Amino acid sequence: MASIGIKDVSKIYNGGVTAVSSVSIDIADGEFIVLVGPSGCGKSTLLRMVAGLEAISEGSVTIGDRVVNEVDPADRDIAMVFQNYALYPHMSVYENLAYGLKNRRTPKAEIDARVAEAARMLELQPYLERKPRALSGGQRQRVAMGRAIVRKPSAFLFDEPLSNLDAKLRVSMRGEIKRLQRRVGTTSIYVTHDQLEAMTLADRLVVLSGGKIEQIGRPLDVYHRPATTFVASFIGSPAMNLVTGELHGSKLALGPALIDLGATVPTQGAVTVGLRAEDLHIHDGTKGDLPFRIDYVEELGSQRLVHGVVGDQPLVAAIPSEIPLPETASLSIATAKLHFFDSKSGQRIDWVGEGAIAASIPAMEVAAS
């Protein structure tokens, strides 16, 4: 077990592609870090640099108290779980688990004990003599996990280990990975493009975009206070609504509506406003702040997603299924739940009113539409 330090790490591929640029993350001992971001943002590249499968162009990676830039992957004391599992097809499950230990000259009795323990934890005992091709996807996934666990390494590295499983299995394996990591307490870096997986697994999230860190933080902090419009639209499902508004003093003009914020935001004029779909309330007629023209509805069972437009900007509201949909609707939101972002840089703008639970829905002044 060890802490991991990633300091100003960049990856420039031959041909000049910068896949990762100047990333720094300090990972505490036993922490579960999830790297999340869209396809091609450099998550795998960063993970592979930690693993030693990819050379580090700039910066340094420290595992424990050792800079590992020049250390062979086998000597970094890490174990990796691959997306396609990368099980050795000619070896039985037992041999797959034992291979890494055997090559490290672990005594036979110790190997047997560790394999038996991992097999018990992962419920793999019935399959130890089988070849990987005779296993289901979920079982292969567990063997891949087992191969990492038996090594008792300083760190686990996961590269989208669940993305080849069906949705239901993914949810249960997700729980299992979290449970196992808690139990063995090994520092973990986990790569995924699935924000839900990221939210549920992470102690801390690292949101990446275009090879750069957008935000590092605990899942709920990232969810409640996204640092940029990119994070806002990436974390949370459905994605946060981002619309353009205009700030005049303590008033926000949003489409046809004018909302009194009760406090000033440290910027004026055009601004990007973020509204979470689940923070929006729907009202019959014009009782809400924002007149809302409904386009279509997605039924999800527990809730429904109502797609429509405010002014000329598309917006999604998530509302409980039991609330009947009005003919003419309007939306309201607690001002404390509004997010503001710089309309050019996309950076979050903090303001005094946020997070404060508004006692009442502020007075509304609906302009004629």
Add this chain to the structure above:
Amino acid sequence: MKRVQFSSPYLPYLFIAPQMAIIFVFFYWPSVQAIQSSFYLEDPFGFGSTFVGLSNYSDALGSVQYQSIARFTLLFTVLVTFLSLGIGMLLAVKADAVLKGSSTYKTLLIWVYAIAPPVAGLMGMMFFDQHIGPLVKLAAFFGWDMKVGLNYNDTAIAMIIVSVWKQIPYNFIFILSGLQGIPVSIREAAAIDCRSGMRRFWTMTLPLLAPTAFFLLIINMTYSLFDTFGVIDVMVKDKAANNPITLVYKVYMDGFRGNDLGGSSAQSVILMIVVFVLTIFQFRFIERRVHYN
């Protein structure tokens, strides 16, 4: 397996008919002829033939000369097979390490190797030319007066070197493409699990390459037994007298130079049986241990 439906039940047979015809004309028919004539003593001048039973076989197997040729053939086959497979694999592994990812380079290299075998064969022969052969000159430099075609051992060495040399490109292509077929993530997982590259080769690369290697083993044995005829012919130049030859060349010598069609047929039948037994043995005992994905 995917089942394909044909509109007529005869259509599939029609499709394989040309192949069957070729196999029949060039394999079954001559085989039957050979088996038949191996029981007869053919008059060298074409005046009929006499049934002699198994005496052609007992003559061949009992002859000291035949036995020594058989021993040489065995040695030759084993050496050529393992050297050409071994060197081909060594080169392919080295090339594979360089080739990771750069596909244009890869295509170029394979293309060069794909046209190489006949050219390589010709070059191999020229290496040992008595007058201009650089290897003969090299040997002379070290005080070894190489007499290919005259001295038994010199000829044997030259034959083996040229035969191996000719077969390396073929093995190289197959092994290289086999290596490229090993998933990158498996190699990477192995790199994390095992530090020693040598050990990884024995425990990971080689077993995953086994289907290719097994296929090549059969191909190379067949090559050493039969396809080396041309090499031997050039080196021995019909003067088998004091030179090493293989069983196939002996079949040719006895049949076409010695006009002993019966004896030569008996020898081909013996060879046929040897190949048959070898093939069955390989598929029964080796293939079972080979992992197919």
